[in-house]
Amino acid sequence: MSVLENITSEDAIALEEKYGAHNYHPLPVVLSKGDGVYVWDVEGNRYFDFLSAYSAVNQGHCHPKIVNAMVKQAQTLTLTSRAFYNDMLGKYEKYVTETFHFDKLLPMNTGAEAVETALKICRKWAYEIKGIPENEAQIIVCENNFHGRTTTIISFSNDPVARKNFGPYTAGFIKIEYDNLKALEQALTTNNNVAGFLVEPIQGEAGVYVPSPGYLSTAKALCEKHNVLFIADEVQTGIARTGRLLATCGNCGCVDKHCSGTPETKPDILILGKALSGGAYPVSAVLANDTIMEVIRPGNHGSTFGGNPVAAAVGMAALEVVKDEKLAQNAFDLGELFRKELNDFIPTCDLVKSVRGKGLLNAILINDTETSSTAWDICMALKDNGLLAKPTHGNIIRFAPPLVMNKEQLLECVAIIKKTLEEFKK
Numbered sequence: 001m002s003v004l005e006n007i008t009s010e011d012a013i014a015l016e017e018k019y020g021a022h023n024y025h026p027l028p029v030v031l032s033k034g035d036g037v038y039v040w041d042v043e044g045n046r047y048f049d050f051l052s053a054y055s056a057v058n059q060g061h062c063h064p065k066i067v068n069a070m071v072k073q074a075q076t077l078t079l080t081s082r083a084f085y086n087d088m089l090g091k092y093e094k095y096v097t098e099t100f101h102f103d104k105l106l107p108m109n110t111g112a113e114a115v116e117t118a119l120k121i122c123r124k125w126a127y128e129i130k131g132i133p134e135n136e137a138q139i140i141v142c143e144n145n146f147h148g149r150t151t152t153i154i155s156f157s158n159d160p161v162a163r164k165n166f167g168p169y170t171a172g173f174i175k176i177e178y179d180n181l182k183a184l185e186q187a188l189t190t191n192n193n194v195a196g197f198l199v200e201p202i203q204g205e206a207g208v209y210v211p212s213p214g215y216l217s218t219a220k221a222l223c224e225k226h227n228v229l230f231i232a233d234e235v236q237t238g239i240a241r242t243g244r245l246l247a248t249c250g251n252c253g254c255v256d257k258h259c260s261g262t263p264e265t266k267p268d269i270l271i272l273g274k275a276l277s278g279g280a281y282p283v284s285a286v287l288a289n290d291t292i293m294e295v296i297r298p299g300n301h302g303s304t305f306g307g308n309p310v311a312a313a314v315g316m317a318a319l320e321v322v323k324d325e326k327l328a329q330n331a332f333d334l335g336e337l338f339r340k341e342l343n344d345f346i347p348t349c350d351l352v353k354s355v356r357g358k359g360l361l362n363a364i365l366i367n368d369t370e371t372s373s374t375a376w377d378i379c380m381a382l383k384d385n386g387l388l389a390k391p392t393h394g395n396i397i398r399f400a401p402p403l404v405m406n407k408e409q410l411l412e413c414v415a416i417i418k419k420t421l422e423e424f425k426k
């Protein structure tokens with residue numbers, strides 16, 4: 001078989017099975033093309049993408065503006081390393097920091113690297129500015145968090161599958177219940193050496209858990225009171241996914257019309273990834289103001305590819321698309337519609353307990369045990385009906401389409417979901 005020949009789904013799956021490490025369990029569909037809200041498999045079947053690569057493809061597949069920026073830059077200059085300056089990075093840093101209202105940005109590639117970077121900045125700030133004794137800094141994290149796959153990050157995960165037999169684990173983390181302000185206050189008052197609180201504004205991988213109203217702003221206020229950095233991991237929730245530019249934004253509900261983009265619960269350290277490139281390229285970033293970011297000096301941290309010219313060009317184009325096409329507003333409106341449609345339907349369907357989410361980051365809770373295969377089987381049936389989604393944890397199915405979807409397409413998807421669930425009842 002020539003590597004350039006078209007292959008069948010069966011062959012593609014067999015190749016991965018034989019030659020690839022088995023670190024994922026994909027739905028059996030082999031995709032070969034994407035455009036906007038759609039993807040196509042190698043047999044030419046079209047699907048609505050309701051995962052969007054875990055919210056990396058908020059701007060839709062192969063957005064022409066992002067692709068053109070990438071191609072143009074790739075034909076000009078791809079990588080210099082940070083040993084030299086390049087003519088794109090500064091422009092990109094200015095654009096992103098102005099968009100999110102921070103003084104400075106540190107560029108990385110993947111979400112996990114950006115989380116690691118935030119943890120390092122937080123620790124260094126703790127020793128040099130806050131005055132915590134060396135090697136004593138603690139960072140508070142939440143139960144059922146997902147922040148990536150590195151050895152330090154899985155050290156404070158409580159998912160046994162992600163964690164077991166990868167020890168010894170990195171020390172210096174305190175785990176508390178998510179959406180529990182009392183637990184946060186207790187952790188802040190009973191430990192002297194707390195440097196930061198790392199939190200997802202909505203727990204995506206855990207099953208789209210939306211915290212109680214006021215949780216983030218009160219958590220931020222508690223952190224401020226105890227001189228502890230509030231670190232928001234918006235790798236999944238950021239860049240318009242939840243109906244706002246950032247999920248830590250204020251409650252105006254409308255980034256485009258009323259909100260300057262200044263988050264109400266402004267994090268001390270903001271972590272972005274995924275849709276920062278519209279899914280075209282690995283681009284992540286950590287943002288903070290000078291008093292925090294200035295603890296990082298030459299040699300303290302780095303990445304060969306971080307801040308490369310292609311990433312900078314792609315990142316700027318991807319954010320421009322979010323603004324030009326008012327994707328935050330669209331995600332807000334379509335999210336309201338999606339939950340209304342499903343809430344009207346759920347009482348007629350024994351199979352689904354509830355729908356929850358914000359903007360276009362939603363999930364349905366299947367009325368079965370966490371270890372049942374029902375959610376997986378429903379996703380297989382959705383696939384056969386032209387919509388791709390994946391269970392997060394056992395009995396929860398996340399629904400996160402590209403934000404460039406229109407109302408007609410969303411209603412078509414709702415119809416597919418209802419039809420699939422109805423067929424499933426029989």
Ligand SMILES: *Cc1c(COP(=O)(O)O)cnc(C)c1O
Nearest residue numbers: 110111112146147148233235236
């Ligand atoms: C996906 C994700 C990460 C990790 O990003 P990678 O690019 O896969 O390393 C970190 N935090 C959150 C909240 C995520 O959703």
